[in-house]
Amino acid sequence: MAWSTRELAELAGTTVNTVRHYHRLGLLEQPERRYNGYKQYEVRHLVRLLRIRRLADLGVPLAQIGAVSAGDDNTPDALRELDRNLQASIERLERARADIAVILRDDAPVDSPAGFAAVASRLSEADSSIIHISTQLYDEDALADLRKMVESDSGAIGAELGALPADADEEAKRFLIERLAEVLTQNLLDYPWLSDPVPHLSKSEHVTQQTFVDAVVELYNPAQLEVLVRASVLANEQARVVREARRPAE
16 A cells, blocks of 8 residues: 555545655655655654654654654663653643633723732722733742732722822822832832842843833833832832831840
8 A cells, every 4th residue: 555645644634734844854754666666665764753743742842753663772862851841831821721720700891911810990090000010030948928918908099109190299199209219118118128139130130231221211201200219119118118117126
């Protein structure tokens, strides 16, 4: 029995282009041709193609299939690495499914920051953008704490900050600064690493600082930016006073 390229591909559950691609990579040997020039594949070609497809289905990269199928000394290590990659993919997919479930349950924005779907509805556009950026700059422990901070906040201050016009008067800004400082002070006390985040950064300190500076300047209007800066300064001072008061007398 001899098969054409199309017939071989159909038997193996793949495509003619895939068969040709395997030929180009040297994974599948070229068959002899009939008198009319058409290829004629034999059982050994079908079996080889099925074995290639099996390894590809397992996730073995095409570049490694030749060595893995030959069973060289590196095959066990290659399979262990593949298994680790598959486990990471499974975990990523499980997180994605969990996030989708929360998005559907809470009718949250589809593009909510990863892991923040449950609280996304209370975030302003600017705050959501900052959290998106934070997911690339902080480690998982820091992001878990950030989620707790957002969960403990009713969202009222964030909404007021988001509605603050660029030409807000001093009274409006001062009122918001005092309220925001209270929240920031408590966060500094509850999560001491906020005062020294370097151990929790996934990028360099310089890249992190510059990214946040660029982000807040672009995402917040001048009045909002002033409130953020002044509230941060006030919160750090208030947190320092509380820590000193808590410190045992020497």
